[in-house]
Amino acid sequence: xxxxxxxxxxxxxxxxxxxxxxxxxxxxxxxxxxxxxxxxxxxxxxxxxxxxxxxxxxxxxxxxxxxxxxxxxxxxxxxxxxxxxxxxxxxxxxxxxxxxxxxxxxxxxxxxxxxxxxxxxxxxxxxxxxxxxxxxxxxxxxxxxxxxxxxxxxxxxxxxxxxxxxxxxxxxxxxxxxxxxxxxxxxxxxxxxxxxxxxxxxxxxxxxxxxxxxxxxxxxxxxxxxxxxxxxxxxxxxxxxxxxxxxxxxxxxxxxxxxxxxxxxxxxxxxxxxxxxxxxxxxxxxxxxxxxxxxxxxxxxxxxxxxxxxxxxxxxxxxxxxxxxxxxxxxxxxxxxxxxxxxxxxxxxxxxxxxxxxxxxxxxxxxxxxxxxxxxxxxxxxxxxxxxxxxxxxxxxxxxxxxxxxxxxxxxxxxxxxxxxxxxxxxxxxxxxxxxxxxxxxxxxxxxxxxxxxxxxxxxxxxxxxxxxxxxxxxxxxxxxxxxxxxxxxxxxxxxxxxxxxxxxxxxxxxxxxxxxxxxxxxxxxxxxxxxxxxxxxxxxxxxxxxxxxxxxxxxxxxxxxxxxxxxxxxxxxxxxxxxxxxxxxxxxxxxxxxxxxxxxxxxxxxxxxxxxxxxxxxxxxxxxxxxxxxxxxxxxxxxxxxxxxxxxxxxxxxxxxxxxxxxxxxxxxxxxxxxxxxxxxxxxxxxxxxxxxxxxxxxxxxxxxxxxxxxxxxxxxxxxxxxxxxxxxxxxxxxxxxxxxxxxxxxxxxxxxxxxxxxxxxxxxxxxxxxxxxxxxxxxxxxxxxxxxxxxxxxxxxxxx
Amino acid sequence: xxxxxxxxxxxxxxxxxxxxxxxxxxxxxxxxxxxxxxxxxxxxxxxxxxxxxxxxxxxxxxxxxxxxxxxxxxxxxxxxxxxxxxxxxxxxxxxxxxxxxxxxxxxxxxxx
Numbered sequence: 001x002x003x004x005x006x007x008x009x010x011x012x013x014x015x016x017x018x019x020x021x022x023x024x025x026x027x028x029x030x031x032x033x034x035x036x037x038x039x040x041x042x043x044x045x046x047x048x049x050x051x052x053x054x055x056x057x058x059x060x061x062x063x064x065x066x067x068x069x070x071x072x073x074x075x076x077x078x079x080x081x082x083x084x085x086x087x088x089x090x091x092x093x094x095x096x097x098x099x100x101x102x103x104x105x106x107x108x109x110x111x112x113x114x115x116x117x118x119x120x121x122x123x124x125x126x127x128x129x130x131x132x133x134x135x136x137x138x139x140x141x142x143x144x145x146x147x148x149x150x151x152x153x154x155x156x157x158x159x160x161x162x163x164x165x166x167x168x169x170x171x172x173x174x175x176x177x178x179x180x181x182x183x184x185x186x187x188x189x190x191x192x193x194x195x196x197x198x199x200x201x202x203x204x205x206x207x208x209x210x211x212x213x214x215x216x217x218x219x220x221x222x223x224x225x226x227x228x229x230x231x232x233x234x235x236x237x238x239x240x241x242x243x244x245x246x247x248x249x250x251x252x253x254x255x256x257x258x259x260x261x262x263x264x265x266x267x268x269x270x271x272x273x274x275x276x277x278x279x280x281x282x283x284x285x286x287x288x289x290x291x292x293x294x295x296x297x298x299x300x301x302x303x304x305x306x307x308x309x310x311x312x313x314x315x316x317x318x319x320x321x322x323x324x325x326x327x328x329x330x331x332x333x334x335x336x337x338x339x340x341x342x343x344x345x346x347x348x349x350x351x352x353x354x355x356x357x358x359x360x361x362x363x364x365x366x367x368x369x370x371x372x373x374x375x376x377x378x379x380x381x382x383x384x385x386x387x388x389x390x391x392x393x394x395x396x397x398x399x400x401x402x403x404x405x406x407x408x409x410x411x412x413x414x415x416x417x418x419x420x421x422x423x424x425x426x427x428x429x430x431x432x433x434x435x436x437x438x439x440x441x442x443x444x445x446x447x448x449x450x451x452x453x454x455x456x457x458x459x460x461x462x463x464x465x466x467x468x469x470x471x472x473x474x475x476x477x478x479x480x481x482x483x484x485x486x487x488x489x490x491x492x493x494x495x496x497x498x499x500x501x502x503x504x505x506x507x508x509x510x511x512x513x514x515x516x517x518x519x520x521x522x523x524x525x526x527x528x529x530x531x532x533x534x535x536x537x538x539x540x541x542x543x544x545x546x547x548x549x550x551x552x553x554x555x556x557x558x559x560x561x562x563x564x565x566x567x568x569x570x571x572x573x574x575x576x577x578x579x580x581x582x583x584x585x586x587x588x589x590x591x592x593x594x595x596x597x598x599x600x601x602x603x604x605x606x607x608x609x610x611x612x613x614x615x616x617x618x619x620x621x622x623x624x625x626x627x628x629x630x631x632x633x634x635x636x637x638x639x640x641x642x643x644x645x646x647x648x649x650x651x652x653x654x655x656x657x658x659x660x661x662x663x664x665x666x667x668x669x670x671x672x673x674x675x676x677x678x679x680x681x682x683x684x685x686x687x688x689x690x691x692x693x694x695x696x697x698x699x700x701x702x703x704x705x706x707x708x709x710x711x712x713x714x715x716x717x718x719x720x721x722x723x724x725x726x727x728x729x730x731x732x733x734x735x736x737x738x739x740x741x742x743x744x745x746x747x748x749x750x751x752x753x754x755x756x757x758x759x760x761x762x763x764x765x766x767x768x769x770x771x772x773x774x775x776x777x778x779x780x781x782x783x784x785x786x787x788x789x790x791x792x793x794x795x796x797x798x799x800x801x802x
Numbered sequence: 803x804x805x806x807x808x809x810x811x812x813x814x815x816x817x818x819x820x821x822x823x824x825x826x827x828x829x830x831x832x833x834x835x836x837x838x839x840x841x842x843x844x845x846x847x848x849x850x851x852x853x854x855x856x857x858x859x860x861x862x863x864x865x866x867x868x869x870x871x872x873x874x875x876x877x878x879x880x881x882x883x884x885x886x887x888x889x890x891x892x893x894x895x896x897x898x899x900x901x902x903x904x905x906x907x908x909x910x911x912x913x914x
Binding site: 622653671701718 | 803804805806807808809810811812813814815816817819820821822823824825826828829830832835836839840842843844846847848849850851852853854855856857858859860866867868869870872873875876877879880881883884885886887888890891892893894895897898903905906909
């Protein structure tokens with residue numbers, strides 16, 4: 001109950017931010033915003049003891065019964081750990097942003113977007129209903145778009161925002177299709193209910209399709225290969241945003257999704273292979289590419305991609321436990337999941353801290369290019385310490401939390417060797433090798449952050465502002481994270497017991513007693529293979545870092561040119577060109593062409609259906625008799641209308657049109673419609689007068705000198721349209737499907753108190769219709785008046801067009 | 803009667819469509835006016851012609867002709883008048899601004 005409300009608190013506060021910003025138009029608005037995540041964090045933290053005992057909370061607001069969509073919040077260990085990350089890192093990021101963003105920025109807008117994101121992200125992790133989850137999921141994409149494009153006057157910001165939006169939303173739509181497929185199999189949108197019944201449906205063809213689509217959503221969001229290309233461009237966002245969305249929370253939504261759906265899809269071969277292979281390859285690709293970056297933020301972006309791949313591959317490995325049930329092998333998989341969640345938390349701490357450090361460098365020195373930085377240790381001792389702690393933790397060195405989870409990762413990958421699983425065979429040996437190689441590169445780029453920035457020679461002329469330490473306020477948030485990095489190393493079992501174990505339990509709801517398979521985290525576990533791997537990483541990493549300049553050439557080698565970014569840009573360009581060339585093909589700008597489209601469509605569809613259905617049946621028996629004078633009127637009308645086409649002058653044409661109008665008025669008299677006849681006479685008179693008035697200003701019309709074929713086509717379309725209308729009208733008269741409802745109106749005197757039935761219909765039964773008709777007349781009148789009176793100035797051209 | 807009127811409607815539609823397809827702005831407007839004449843007649847015919855007395859209560863009629871199409875047509879006449887008036891003024895303004903009443907010459911943007 002309170003949890004459901006908690007999700008909406010950020011949205012509610014976001015509504016009020018613009019009003020508060022008007023009163024407090026300075027950075028102090030951040031303090032007000034800060035209250036929201038802090039309170040949410042405390043609220044969620046108060047659930048830790050109960051969740052640790054294995055209790056889960058579920059609450060449902062019934063919503064759309066017929067579609068099976070309800071607002072259900074579900075709190076278990078898995079969602080709690082994400083909820084704490086979102087609110088915890090959120091608090092620190094907002095605290096940091098208070099000092100980071102200048103007062104000239106549109107702070108109101110910034111915090112509205114940030115709160116929007118926070119609420120959406122909480123919605124993603126706490127929603128049990130897939131449809132609700134999807135809506136929140138896309139809302140995170142939208143708020144991410146808005147935040148990346150926060151400095152929208154920069155071209156690169158707009159490009160990055162569009163790229164991330166296109167890629168993540170494409171995946172999101174795929175995921176939606178996957179959810180709908182699952183629902184059509186199981187009949188429910190609830191994740192928990194699906195888990196219980198999914199065993200009956202694993203053989204269905206739709207099951208695999210749904211799985212692939214859900215994976216597409218997860219991979220695009222978590223920047224897995226080949227969708228990782230949006231993340232480096234997303235770094236155009238302000239640094240607090242990068243720290244929050246693009247390293248600590250939003251990109252982990254994909255991991256959350258995979259974890260949450262493991263009980264549904266886990267145990268499938270494709271699921272296992274897809275996640276493990278994509279994850280481990282992304283790990284390698286990310287760390288390999290991070291080394292070549294000179295922009296520290298880009299380096300961190302690739303590093304994030306790589307670390308996400310690491311977590312992803314561990315979750316993939318862990319998914320096998322669902323298939324294995326309770327066996328000795330399961331312990332390996334459960335421990336892999338445990339390691340994944342552990343690293344997830346650790347990554348948020350050290351990567352958040354590193355982003356904030358880079359933000360400080362950017363903010364204080366005006367650059368974040370490693371080639372321009374150096375020797376800053378003496379000027380910025382606190383920043384240096386935080387950077388050192390963060391980087392060494394990322395490299396997997398003790399005494400920092402990264403060491404612990406990195407060791408667990410190596411152990412999990414090593415256990416894949418010789419595992420009899422999904423016909424893995426000898427291929428299992430590749431995983432630890434790739435993991436090890438990737439870790440070497442991770443070590444190298446971690447060293448780049450520390451040594452190339454803070455050691456070496458200081459070049460004051462290369463930085464825009466003289467080097468100095470940041471304001472204390474800015475250092476609070478990264479210091480807190482740094483404290484966590486060390487704290488978790490010394491007391492790992494504190495979060496292990498209270499957060500990670502319940503989370504693993506929440507990940508495997510179908511397995512009982514998973515907790516017994518997880519040993520306590522130990523800092524020292526003897527000289528095993530994992531430790532030797534770490535030592536190898538350090539030795540080789542140091543060597544590679546030392547000789548960096550001599551092997552950097554491989555990045556500019558030919559095969560590296562073929563990259564996904566060019567493909568993405570090319571695809572985007574081709575799509576635009578293709579779309580506009582199709583549009584140009586039929587949008588010719590000639591009115592005639594459009595009219596031709598309309599009538600050809602009418603002739604083909606209406607006429608085609610009419611004749612193929614064989615609806616052509618004419619019944620003339622009900623016809624009213626025709627008097628001689630009526631024959632005369634009708635033939636005069638036919639003659640007059642045909643003569644209009646051949647009229648030499650426009651005056652002739654307008655007089656012939658008048659003939660038509662007045663003849664219709666006479667026909668109305670014949671047809672017992674006095675009101676119509678009166679109206680028609682008035683309107684026809686005014687129309688003719690209007691035509692003549694306009695002719696005074698317009699040139700005499702020339703005979704149309706159209707080429708023969710055009711004339712022929714026009715004639716053909718006109719005649720066909722006429723014939724089809726006639727034939728359908730004739731057929732419609734012969735086949736009355738319903739009795740007329742008009743008898744009801746004949747009771748007009750009792751119902752509406754009027755004797756003229758037509759008038760009562762207009763003024764009473766369908767009064768709204770008449771009122772809106774008056775509105776239309778009014779609008780047309782305004783249009784006429786404006787067109788005559790308004791003097792349109794020659795406007796200046798739009799600046800963008802020039 | 804219905805059959806003959808329906809044929810008349812067909813002729814009117816043919817003429818209207820032919821005029822709509824032409825290049826001159828005035829012809830197009832004239833075409834749309836004639837098309838609305840045709841539609842009014844079509845609505846009338848669908849309700850049946852001369853199938854009872856004038857729809858006025860209190861006259862010596864036992865049956866009435868269908869009043870609903872009449873109400874609809876009344877609305878339609880007024881609306882089509884508004885549309886014709888607007889189009890005419892639009893043509894006037896277009897000619898004044900561009901010196902053209904040929905639709906083919908009016909195509910596209912200035913900077914293309």
